[in-house]
Amino acid sequence: MTIEAIIFDKDGTLFDFAATWVAWAEGFLLRATDGDRARAARIGDAIGFDLETREFSPESIVIAGTPVEVTEVLAPHFPEMSREELFRMLNEEAEIAPQAEAVPLAAFLEQLKGFGLRLGVATNDAESPALAHLDEAGVRGMFDFIAGCDSGHGAKPAPGQLLAFAKQIGVAPERIVMVGDSTHDLFAGRAAGMKTIGVLTGMAVEGDLAPHADVVLPDIGHIPAWLGR
Structure with missing residues (x-):
């Protein structure tokens, strides 16, 4: 054929994947938590990202999921933000992630x-x-x-x-x-x-x-x- x-x-x-999305995850988590590394690390666990080792687990929602799906997982951890604000921040950080x-x-x-x-x-x-x-x-x-x-x-x-x-x-x-x-x-x-x-x-x-x-x-x-x- x-x-x-x-x-x-x-x-x-x-x-x-790793070269791009490790930088994205770290940048987003620290931005969204105003630099609170302890909180960022806890939230990173929810999306299968270890902030200290800068590694994703093979089951991470980020690997094959959509930004909407990632937003849904993250939303309970950011009660101070609407889903729209969270989604926008995810995409802003994605746009500037190094490729x-x-x-x-x-x-x-x-x-x-x-x-x-x-x-x-x-x-x-x-x-x-x-x-x-x-x-x-x-x-x-x-x-x-x-x-x-x-x-x-x-x-x-x-x-x-x-x-x-x-x-x-x-x-x-x-x-x-x-x-x-x-x-x-x-x-x-x-x-x-x-x-x-x-x-x-x-x-x-x-x-x-x-x-x-x-x-x-x-x-x-x-x-x-x-x-x-």
Whole structure:
């Protein structure tokens, strides 16, 4: 089967998860608690983040959850803030979080486009920080489709974002590959009828991803070889 398009998850796939989201978690928690590290550490536990070791647990809601889901978990810990204020602060901190590209993205994406592939992004992050991150990397214009959890197509593991991509570019799902670092990504890909590639630049290990992927690769840089191009 000829592959005509690839849709990527963002965090943990295009960008290294830990390098980005550890800084986000630390920045948000300290900002939201006015620098009270003891309170920040307690609240960090609620979202699976250890402030002292600066590590996420594999079960953290942040890894594959949406900002709305993270807000719901955090809301009871911030009675002084409305959910709207909390959601806005989460996204503000996400927009300024440092991005570590999994591979040099511009060159990698140019290579894929040189193969004639159409490209998309489907993230459970909100659309605004997603666009900011892709702009910062200088690659936003290389994608035919970019959807966040609030773009009107739902969120993974449901397949809505992926099917919207397929519809927009006019390519059958079975000719598209979904690439992601979490089972949410791979479940969405399978539900959409796409091929699936797992990558190890997120928090999941190969054993988590392999049952749901056509292949598990160290990072997205190995995709051209897998495609045989």
